[in-house]
Amino acid sequence: MSTSEPDHQSFLARHGHGQAVLTPLPGDASARRYLRIKGADLLLMEDRQDPTGFAAFVRLARHLSDLGLSAPRVLATDADKGLALIEDFGTATYGALLDQGADEGALYELAIDALLHLHAAPQAVQVLVPRYDVATLLDEVSIFSQWFMPALRPDLPVAGFDAPWRALWQEALAPLEAAQDALVLRDFHIDNLMLLPGRQGVARCGLLDFQDAVLGPPEYDLLSLLQDARRDLAPGLEARMLERYLAAAPAGMGPDAGILHRYYLLGAQRHTRIAGLFPRLNKRDGKPGYLRFMPRVLGQMQTALQDAGLTGISGYLDDTLPGWRSAGARLSSV
Numbered sequence: 001m002s003t004s005e006p007d008h009q010s011f012l013a014r015h016g017h018g019q020a021v022l023t024p025l026p027g028d029a030s031a032r033r034y035l036r037i038k039g040a041d042l043l044l045m046e047d048r049q050d051p052t053g054f055a056a057f058v059r060l061a062r063h064l065s066d067l068g069l070s071a072p073r074v075l076a077t078d079a080d081k082g083l084a085l086i087e088d089f090g091t092a093t094y095g096a097l098l099d100q101g102a103d104e105g106a107l108y109e110l111a112i113d114a115l116l117h118l119h120a121a122p123q124a125v126q127v128l129v130p131r132y133d134v135a136t137l138l139d140e141v142s143i144f145s146q147w148f149m150p151a152l153r154p155d156l157p158v159a160g161f162d163a164p165w166r167a168l169w170q171e172a173l174a175p176l177e178a179a180q181d182a183l184v185l186r187d188f189h190i191d192n193l194m195l196l197p198g199r200q201g202v203a204r205c206g207l208l209d210f211q212d213a214v215l216g217p218p219e220y221d222l223l224s225l226l227q228d229a230r231r232d233l234a235p236g237l238e239a240r241m242l243e244r245y246l247a248a249a250p251a252g253m254g255p256d257a258g259i260l261h262r263y264y265l266l267g268a269q270r271h272t273r274i275a276g277l278f279p280r281l282n283k284r285d286g287k288p289g290y291l292r293f294m295p296r297v298l299g300q301m302q303t304a305l306q307d308a309g310l311t312g313i314s315g316y317l318d319d320t321l322p323g324w325r326s327a328g329a330r331l332s333s334v
Helices: 006-014 051-066 094-099 104-120 134-152 158-172 174-178 219-226 237-248 256-283 288-307 311-320 328-332
Strands: 022-024 033-037 042-046 074-078 083-087 182-184 193-195 205-207 214-216
Touching: 006 042, 006 074, 006 083, 051 074, 051 083, 094 104, 094 193, 104 182, 104 193, 104 205, 104 219, 104 237, 134 158, 134 174, 134 256, 158 174, 158 256, 158 311, 174 256, 182 219, 219 237, 219 256, 237 256, 256 288, 288 311, 288 328
Parallel strands: none
Antiparallel strands: 022 033, 033 042, 042 083, 074 083, 182 214, 193 205
């Protein structure tokens, strides 16, 4: 279809695409949208609701490219309108390739190598992004208090649950205070990774959806890749990819045992946040599709709490939210 929105028409005309034929791409959990420009290997990106995120996307796309990684080139922008003309990486997302039977191990190896490249580059942290500190991590686990907890205990005030909950997590997350900083892309998973076969080395791994990047523990992106809320990895693959990462991890990250403890700790935190986020997407944003992943997320949360040795947090949940461990099936059918 030809674009009919005046802002789109004028922006594209200024940059040589006045007769562009646009096809919308499927949306996700964000308000951002993309339209493919037929025959041009370009996308029109639109983000009118989040000017900070729009500016961050442009800034980080250029920064990641300067590091030797593959982020879409930004050819033109109109910050006032929230419009950008960016490189189109095509349709070969990791998710699509895996659905077609691609070599899972090879794709994950490439993603691990891209992370290692990012974490080994000293200049990677030389970019303006927020800090992913313990205070922020605590605010994220409170999403669980606000959106998951009431489904099981509507009689319990959120504040009454959340105060001891945050205290337990503050103690648990203390080891992250001394973690080496890295540029954390935050949504490093198969739906935001693409295979670019025409490029070499780690540049074959195309990166998407990085505008929420922060400075924080490098293990976070490793965790989001290997413990995906939306799919199970082949048996043994997570362990093999952890071995690959540990074999080449930057020396500043410390011994393997510390890396693994932070990995499991961040896993527990991330799965807990997502266990609250998916109900929020359903109730607040009218996006119920994510609820089908609740059984997996709660299973991952239980495993990560155990792997990280967070028995105090598990015990608090067992005492305060009886039945939370098996609540995934019920919540996924809401």
